[in-house]
Amino acid sequence: MNLRYLVAEFIGTFALIFIGAGALAINVGGLLEVALAHGFVVVGFIYAYGHISGSHINPAVTLGLLVAGEIQWSVAISYWIVQFAGGIAGALMLRVILPMETDLGVTVLTTVETGGAFTVTPIMGLFVEIILTFFLVNMIFNTDVSGKAGNFAGLAIGLTLIFLILMGGPLTRASLNPARTLGPAIAAGNYVDLWLYLVGPFVGGVLAALLYIGVFKEQDDKIE
DSSP states (O other), X not given: OOHHHHHHHHHHHHHIIIIIIHHHXXXXXXXXXXXXXXXXXXHHHHHHHHHHHOOOOSHHHHHHHHHTTSSOHHHHHHXXXXXXXXXXXXXXXHHHHSOTTSOTTOOOOOOGGGTOSSOOOXXXXXXXHHHXXXXXXXXXXXXXXXXXXXXXXXXXXXXXXXXXXXXXXXXXXXXOOHHHHHHHHHHHTOOTTHHHXXXXXXXXXXXXXXXXXXXXXXXXXXXX
């Protein structure tokens, strides 16, 4: 495994949590600011590091690519280690620089008590995370992996993440990324409903991979 692949994944995931979760923790511009922060980080790092590591910066994306046969187990395991490490490091850095009263952008379900219009149950939250992650990974397969979108793939993926957060943010804070959840959870010591933010994105990533290899992937593109 080339070290630069792992460094690229670590830095990209660190940036996603530091910028994305940081924007949520600061909460100056509201939901749109948070969505743009996440989306623009993804766009930037796809163009910066996509040619190096693929810029997964999301364990659910890595799992989807593994299921689709686009990467090997050794690559996936190495990526998961540095992605989670990058997410934790990014969140711990937020802990250092932000006031103690901030929640570090932890991904939690919206309830009436937290100002929501209604309470999102864990099962509801699980389905939201599955569906939204499915859309994200589906976009990655059909733009970047397929090669059909060319140089516009990074933009399409980043914009997709933006509109997914605009919908899911008010419900689950739209993690769609186990590293995005685990880092702030550890830094803030808040593990409420952590399981659904791990299971949901992984399931969504697998479903997108199965759809791609079963329906959308052209025969000539299949790995021998």
